[in-house]
Amino acid sequence: MRIWKWDLQVTDLQTVNVPIGAKLLTVQTQNSLPRLWALCNEQAPRRTLRIAMYGTGNPVDSYPGTYIATFQVGDLVFHVFEVIGP
Secondary structure: OEEEEEEOOOOOEEEEEEEOOOEEEEEEEEOOEEEEEEEEOOOOOEEEEEEEEEEOOOOOOOOOOEEEEEEEEOOEEEEEEEOOOO
């Protein structure tokens, strides 16, 4: 097991390839860029993780998914969810 990180974009919806069974730990900024950290079995096959990001005050889907974390970039605050289902 190892903790891995992925760079994220500040965008509404994106995908990241993570090992199956990865435990999502947090999203925070590092060097002013959002990053996702997860505890991973590096030998596991990969799956596509869909991530939705909502800025504070913006509309949110009725079922945004599973909450991961909240992070700030300057004065802006974003809330990150794993999108479950179609």
